[in-house]
Amino acid sequence: MFEIIRDIGAITRQTEIETNAEFRRLGLANNAFIYVIRTYEKPGMFLGQLADSVQIDRTTAFRTVQKLVDSGYLRLEDDAKDKRLRRVYVAQKGADVYPELHAFEKHSSDRLVSQLTAEEQTQLTQLLSKLVY
Amino acid sequence: MFEIIRDIGAITRQTEIETNAEFRRLGLANNAFIYVIRTYEKPGMFLGQLADSVQIDRTTAFRTVQKLVDSGYLRLEDDAKDKRLRRVYVAQKGADVYPELHAFEKHSSDRLVSQLTAEEQTQLTQLLSKLVY
């Protein structure tokens, strides 16, 4: 029965290989593109929240975000009330590139499930949603 | 519809965090435990095959296998016919530890799908198997 956990791991690693290769030219390899996508869709998360939302180590996430700020994709803002927090937003360059990231993710996703009927795709979506915590 | 690809990535990253933490004490962090499990179950793969079977970069896989040979978990053997190939087998220490690795994988898998009925688990297994070409 642990084919499930193995298959899921295999799909993730394969997908990451392809996506990192695709976005290296934009300086968004090493899963960096994920941060831009998530930040665009949910602006204002603080660093730890963003890290947790993508299940990546906080220190790794911190450094990736720094890099993305330096390269103009993201932007940080101190929280007004809680002085510990630094909230993350997309900068211009991040907003500009989002459509392309989004399109590629959709393309990858479509290809992944292309062997399934529409009904099976719906089933799979529902089953997986029950697994994430 | 790309919740599928996101959920799958989230599950993998979370599972890896937990498994690496669990097996660090054995020197099997950084996904090293995967190599021992797969080699035990399918002995005699050559290095590239093993790497491909777990969707991990060949150079990374090569170095991990080297480390596992040094630490006594795996063993390499030159192929008799094709002088390029080095085939991988578990060493004693690898065989000894396999039951524990296997049990943890089963435990993780069971916990992952614990929110699903038996029928849903079967469905999910079948759907995922269609995704991994």
Added chain:
DNA sequence: ACTAAGTTATTGCAAATGCAATGAATAATC
């Protein structure tokens, strides 16, 4: 048989990773 193309393991190197530790700010407890 010879050459070209493809495959393998392996190494170099720069960059990424992640555990552990720190200091600052907030929340909880007494």
Added chain:
DNA sequence: GATTATTCATTGCATTTGCAATAACTTAGT
């Protein structure tokens, strides 16, 4: 209100990672 515990961002450091390149070997094509 003082103290303790928790949470946040950040840095240090050793290890890991993976792209690119190389050499040895095998296969395919002529």
